[in-house]
Amino acid sequence: MSSVKPFAIKPGGVIGIIGGGQLGRMLAMAAARLGLKSCIYNDGADAPAFQVTPLQVNAPYTDRTLLTGFAQSCDVITFEFENLPAEELSYLASLKAMRPGPKALSTTQDRLSEKQFVRGLGLLTAPFAEVGTAKDAALALAEMGGHGILKTRRFGYDGKGQAKVQSGEEAAKAFTAFKGAPAILEGFVDFAFEASVVAARGADGAFAAYDPPENIHENHILRRSIVPSRLTAAQAEEAKQIARAIADALDYVGVLAVELFVTSDGRLLVNEIAPRVHNSGHWTIEACACSQFEQHIRAVAGWPLGDPTRHADAVMENIIGAEADAWESLARAGALHLYGKREARLGRKMGHVTRLRPKS
Amino acid sequence: MSSVKPFAIKPGGVIGIIGGGQLGRMLAMAAARLGLKSCIYNDGADAPAFQVTPLQVNAPYTDRTLLTGFAQSCDVITFEFENLPAEELSYLASLKAMRPGPKALSTTQDRLSEKQFVRGLGLLTAPFAEVGTAKDAALALAEMGGHGILKTRRFGYDGKGQAKVQSGEEAAKAFTAFKGAPAILEGFVDFAFEASVVAARGADGAFAAYDPPENIHENHILRRSIVPSRLTAAQAEEAKQIARAIADALDYVGVLAVELFVTSDGRLLVNEIAPRVHNSGHWTIEACACSQFEQHIRAVAGWPLGDPTRHADAVMENIIGAEADAWESLARAGALHLYGKREARLGRKMGHVTRLRPKS
Numbered sequence: 001m002s003s004v005k006p007f008a009i010k011p012g013g014v015i016g017i018i019g020g021g022q023l024g025r026m027l028a029m030a031a032a033r034l035g036l037k038s039c040i041y042n043d044g045a046d047a048p049a050f051q052v053t054p055l056q057v058n059a060p061y062t063d064r065t066l067l068t069g070f071a072q073s074c075d076v077i078t079f080e081f082e083n084l085p086a087e088e089l090s091y092l093a094s095l096k097a098m099r100p101g102p103k104a105l106s107t108t109q110d111r112l113s114e115k116q117f118v119r120g121l122g123l124l125t126a127p128f129a130e131v132g133t134a135k136d137a138a139l140a141l142a143e144m145g146g147h148g149i150l151k152t153r154r155f156g157y158d159g160k161g162q163a164k165v166q167s168g169e170e171a172a173k174a175f176t177a178f179k180g181a182p183a184i185l186e187g188f189v190d191f192a193f194e195a196s197v198v199a200a201r202g203a204d205g206a207f208a209a210y211d212p213p214e215n216i217h218e219n220h221i222l223r224r225s226i227v228p229s230r231l232t233a234a235q236a237e238e239a240k241q242i243a244r245a246i247a248d249a250l251d252y253v254g255v256l257a258v259e260l261f262v263t264s265d266g267r268l269l270v271n272e273i274a275p276r277v278h279n280s281g282h283w284t285i286e287a288c289a290c291s292q293f294e295q296h297i298r299a300v301a302g303w304p305l306g307d308p309t310r311h312a313d314a315v316m317e318n319i320i321g322a323e324a325d326a327w328e329s330l331a332r333a334g335a336l337h338l339y340g341k342r343e344a345r346l347g348r349k350m351g352h353v354t355r356l357r358p359k360s
Numbered sequence: 361m362s363s364v365k366p367f368a369i370k371p372g373g374v375i376g377i378i379g380g381g382q383l384g385r386m387l388a389m390a391a392a393r394l395g396l397k398s399c400i401y402n403d404g405a406d407a408p409a410f411q412v413t414p415l416q417v418n419a420p421y422t423d424r425t426l427l428t429g430f431a432q433s434c435d436v437i438t439f440e441f442e443n444l445p446a447e448e449l450s451y452l453a454s455l456k457a458m459r460p461g462p463k464a465l466s467t468t469q470d471r472l473s474e475k476q477f478v479r480g481l482g483l484l485t486a487p488f489a490e491v492g493t494a495k496d497a498a499l500a501l502a503e504m505g506g507h508g509i510l511k512t513r514r515f516g517y518d519g520k521g522q523a524k525v526q527s528g529e530e531a532a533k534a535f536t537a538f539k540g541a542p543a544i545l546e547g548f549v550d551f552a553f554e555a556s557v558v559a560a561r562g563a564d565g566a567f568a569a570y571d572p573p574e575n576i577h578e579n580h581i582l583r584r585s586i587v588p589s590r591l592t593a594a595q596a597e598e599a600k601q602i603a604r605a606i607a608d609a610l611d612y613v614g615v616l617a618v619e620l621f622v623t624s625d626g627r628l629l630v631n632e633i634a635p636r637v638h639n640s641g642h643w644t645i646e647a648c649a650c651s652q653f654e655q656h657i658r659a660v661a662g663w664p665l666g667d668p669t670r671h672a673d674a675v676m677e678n679i680i681g682a683e684a685d686a687w688e689s690l691a692r693a694g695a696l697h698l699y700g701k702r703e704a705r706l707g708r709k710m711g712h713v714t715r716l717r718p719k720s
Contacts, residue, residue, distance in 0.1 A: 012700065012702060025392070034691070034696060034697075051413065052412055052413065054411070056414070303691050304692050312671070327370070327395070331663050331664055331666075336393075340395050340397070
């Protein structure tokens with residue numbers, strides 16, 4: 001049962017994409033494959049996605065005039081960048097169909113509401129506490145047993161707005177360093193490994209999930225995703241059902257990713273929900289009939305979902321910062337994707353390489 | 361041994377592509393994957409490739425001013441459309457590196473010089489004769505045994521500029537209908553089936569060929585390409601060696617396609633050389649690690665060639681004219697590609713679908 005009114009965009013129609021990074025770029029390329037156009041809205045001229053479509057708006061995310069023109073030029077609006085201010089989200093939603101809708105975005109923008117939502121579905125998360133003051137932070141840490149991670153409730157990614165804390169003093173200091181931004185303290189989870197599930201829900205409520213990869217992070221940035229993962233078949237199925245419960249409850253349309261902690265006793269804890277295509281799903285471009293990018297475009301365009309079946313084993317490795325200088329040897333290493341970023345800053349995702357092997 | 365001076369274009373560089381149809385579109389998308397930009401030059405605003413890059417020139421192919429600006433904005437020039445006038449080809453080649461070079465293009469632009477070149481390599485073709493007058497046409501037909509195809513020497517594609525003739529009178533009439541354009545008469549070949557070989561030669565002389573597909577035409581338009589084909593392993597290898605001989609002799613850089621007639625007694629006759637990516641290679645997008653489009657970009661950018669190994673069986677089917685109206689069911693049928701063409705004219709290639717099966 002979906003409260004979203006299903007409609008389909010015909011070939012030649014325009015997908016409006018908020019955010020012009022590599023995810024927007026790969027979404028636009030997937031749309032083009034299907035004969036759909038993309039209009040990219042990005043704050044800043046040097047956007048990877050601006051290189052792959054002539055339809056583009058370079059303006060702050062709060063520019064109502066240009067947001068209006070953007071909305072009018074599109075048949076549907078979607079996101080590669082979910083952290084639009086809530087007011088602008090509602091404004092855009094008042095102008096044009098938005099997939100996923102504002103409810104999904106507002107729920108997942110805030111770590112506190114996200115975790116409460118996930119718990120409300122009967123799913124597991126790490127222990128957490130709301131932190132509004134430095135004193136809260138210190139008190140919460142004591143409750144969590146003295147180990148935890150302080151995270152701002154909003155606008156964090158790739159480890160930004162996060163600090164590992166091991167004493168009340170550290171917790172209070174970290175809160176102050178975040179300039180008093182509302183935060184949560186998460187208890188430390190001694191997980192065996194990290195996994196994620198990338199899945200799609202269609203405008204008609206149809207659901208399709210990819211095989212959950214195992215993810216390896218370095219310095220809070222995804223280094224590598226591996227399929228098949230070490231999840232058992234039952235755990236992989238459980239992961240897909242977690243994604244399905246979340247997508248259904250959010251009345252979600254599009255691709256979402258659910259990051260999971262897998263504990264040594266086999267439990268799956270929901271770490272984060274990303275209401276968009278996800279770095280841990282890039283291997284689907286080569287290893288599946290329909291990539292996560294095409295799947296998202298199909299969903300938001302109101303098309304039938306594609307086949308998420310994996311036909312090969314895969315390892316996706318990010319190319320970070322100056323690693324991109326080795327493009328010539330990377331071009332021999334597997335399926336190479338470079339994102340068109342001019343400057344190879346420290347920790348910046350410049351591209352990725354996917355290596356396939358016959359399915360095990 | 362290559363007389364082309366090898367140079368490599370770094371990520372961020374610009375590939376200039378002459379022609380803005382679906383081949384240019386898919387080339388530009390493959391370039392983007394590798395972090396390269398594309399500038400499309402097309403005569404006419406409604407070009408499929410204009411939808412996938414902001415760098416574009418809409419001007420006649422004879423506009424020296426805009427050709428100059430185009431050449432200056434690119435790091436290398438290549439083609440999806442090989443029928444540029446010879447003068448403009450030389451002009452462009454004087455401004456910027458061109459891959460493939462003008463020699464390859466001028467040789468293959470003219471059916472007579474192409475066939476003479478192929479014969480000169482010791483390869484087989486259908487019998488042919490030069491036709492300069494209506495009388496020539498009638499005489500040549502008699503020599504060919506009364507069955508033949510009259511073809512203009514230049515600017516033919518998808519059956520345009522071709523006429524099947526079965527009497528001296530028909531041959532003379534067809535020549536007149538072509539407005540006296542220089543032509544050749546080809547003897548009728550009673551072939552068992554048609555095949556093609558799509559292959560690449562790198563700037564360093566490296567060579568890589570895809571498995572030759574079997575091609576089925578309807579109304580002179582490619583309907584379907586199938587891999588594996590009915591070629592024996594020895595014939596498939598022979599086909600690749602034919603492509604290699606041609607590429608080496610033309611000092612070719614990029615992807616080319618050689619269309620072949622396969623006779624019932626097992627001989628391979630060269631029908632046509634296309635100095636570009638080719639419709640019969642579209643299945644490589646899904647069935648190979650490196651598609652023909654990426655392979656062409658790698659070659660013209662001076663990058664190492666990619667792996668042409670086929671990992672699945674494939675059938676590629678063109679979507680022609682009004683067949684594209686069934687986009688919703690086609691989206692369920694396999695890997696769907698639509699080219700962004702507004703008008704579904706009769707005989708117009710609107711897209712294609714590739715269906716994969718496990719490798720036999």
